[in-house]
Amino acid sequence: MVLIYVKSGEWISSCGDQWSFLADKTRGGRMVTLETTTLLKQLKIIVCEDYGVDHMLVNAEFSYEMVNQRGNPPIIISNDRQVSNFVSYTKKSSSTTLFVTLSATGAKEKERVNIDLNKEPFDSSNFEDEEVPETNQGDFAIPSKESTHKMKNHVATDGFGDAGLRSENNGSIDFVKKDQIFRSKRVLKETMEIWAMKNNYDYIVLKSTRKWWYIRCKDKLCNWTLHAECLDGFTYFMINKWVGIHSCAPSKKRKFEKTASARTVGKLIQHRFDDANDGPKANDIIQFMRLEHNCEITYWQAWEVREHAIAAARGIPNESYAKIPKYLQMIKETNPGTHTHYETTEDGRFMYLFMSFGQSVRGFYNAMRRVIVVDGTFLKNKYKGVLLVATAVDGNSNLYPIAFGVVDSETEVSWEWFLRQLKVVIADSKDLAFVSDRAASIAKALGTVYPRMEVHRFTDGVYTTATWRTVYAESINPIAVPKVDWNVPVEVKLAKVLPPEARKSSGRPVKRRYETVEDKIRSSQE
Structure with a gap:
């Protein structure tokens, strides 16, 4: 199921x-x-x-x-x-x-449907320049009906494919054409950055608004230019002016770092980063850009590219917080009986999060001892924080998770909030016991939220510095004299201990083809 x-x-x-x-x-x-x-x-x-x-x-x-x-x-x-x-x-x-x-019922089977600009696109938000959304296969260029017959052989599946980013030097037709339509301004900008990187040109932005995007070659005497306009009511951008031949001299070419951003290049190689430790290092990225794209980048630029590629592959932390409400809702719908809750500040900043799966709670009540261990550990991501957990121990002495929480720090307020959320699924009772370290904030929060629970200080006298020093006061002494100087009683000296009898292995005896170490030692002593 x-x-x-x-x-x-x-x-x-x-x-x-x-x-x-x-x-x-x-x-x-x-x-x-x-x-x-x-x-x-x-x-x-x-x-x-x-x-x-x-x-x-x-x-x-x-x-x-x-x-x-x-x-x-x-x-x-x-x-x-x-x-x-x-x-x-x-x-x-x-x-x-x-x-x-x-x-x-009775309707004819629909034929293949082409994208219609009268329908709202999937990504209806108009991205700002500083946003870093994901780039999907279907994001890139969709030709208009008027120019389909001119461009249908030059539509790239994505902005990073080599199929439309061919160089002028080899006589191929460029990907960018007049009347070309892109799903968003972001996609258009990334396409032009990669085009400039591959052809080793640089450009400057003359105008950049939600409605217009104008660029031209950095050389003022060059005729290369592009004008794009946002279609009314949509996020699509269409190129309405395009002069794709550079009239500037090759000596006017600029370095790549002034055009293609580290974010854009990072998306070129993000498929190589399944894990941050397995992906290419900065020197590997320098070599990749040199061989694959004929571009020279510095070590610092390669490091930034790597950071953006890892962020694109893993997901950007600040965008993940926006998914919390939907994620918790889907968790509750998928797992009946699950309790989730989160809190934010007055200006919408994240504060606390709690999650307890219904399956874990039911398993605790059905087959677990009423002993819960609570503790916290530090998070090492960009926004820090502390992960709070409540666990039990099953019959096989394995840890059994009951609840998780994310808070800003281990304080009395945060522990009290976490325990109050835990109380929603684990009710207060006299047969319930909690185990924790000697943190004062946990003890105060437990006394407030679970007043019926009896407090037993079994380990308070154990986890102290004085007790620790007492336990390790004595050390194990090594034998200080060599073997020939050992002074032992006569009965100990005369005692003999023989090795156990060797067991003959079953089957046909194996002929010894070489002399073993034991044989060499025995022959030298005879």
Whole structure:
């Protein structure tokens, strides 16, 4: 049995054969429970029931996409065997989403849908220059209907592919064209940064607003220029003026670092960073840029590129805080009985977070001793803080997590807040015991939140400096004299200890082909 997130909408594809799913905002998403034995007919009934529609009156087409195959055509589920395959795949990849397209019974099957500018794009926010959102496969250039026949062979799947970033020197046609449309200003800027880096040119920005973006070559006498305009009511940017041939001399070329930012170059290599310790180092990045892009960068620039690549691969910390409300809500929907809570300051700054899974609480009440260990440890990320935990010990002497909390520091206020949230799932009772270190803030908070609990100071006299020094007051002495000078009693000197009898190994005896160390020592003593 596996929990699966279901999203309603329809698939669309651009002229570059990049597929993406346009979600129906009015229907939203649902969570369903499926097994490998679930039939396609049962799946349709379950999903239609959750969406509040009659399964007899609608057609439901189910599909999904592979985690590492974003942008490719979706996999359609059309029979019971494919439902079983999907559930088995979901067990291995928990981030898989089931897509469903609902249509009225009797309606003709929809043909391939091209992206329509009259529809709201997926990323409807207009990014500012300092924001660092993720770059997806489907973000880049979508040609307008008027210029499709001119550009359909030059639409890149993403802004970092070599297919549209070809150099003028080899006679290839450039990726950027007049009437070219980009999903956002950010995508357009990144594309031009990489284009300038690959062609070893530099440009200056003449105008940059939410509506316009003008750039020209850094050489004032050069004719190279680009004007882009944001389409009214959308985040799309279209190039309405483009002079793509440089009239400046090669000696006027500038260094790469003045055009392509470390953030943009970091996205070029972020796929190499599954982990911060496994990705390329700064010197490797310098070599990569020299060989792959014919660019020279300094060690400091390579270090910044590496930091941006790690941030892009891991996720940016300050953007993660914005996902807390949605994340906690999905955790509660996915895990019934889970208690989560977070608090912020008056200006919206993060303060506290608490999470206790319903499965852990039920397991504690059903099969655990009523002993809870509470403690905290420091967090070493950008924003610091302290991780508070409440754990128990199961019958196999393994730690059993009950609750987690993130606070600013280990104070009486933060511990009291954490324990009050814990009290929501673990009620106060006389048979409940807490184990902690000798922190005064924990003792005060426990006395306030759990007044019925009896306090036993079994270890107060043990965890002191004086007691510690007493335990380790004596040390183990080594033998100070060599073996020949050992002075022992006669009976000890005459005592003999022989080795145990050697056990003959079973099977045919192995012929010794060389003299062992024991044989050499024995022969030397004879």
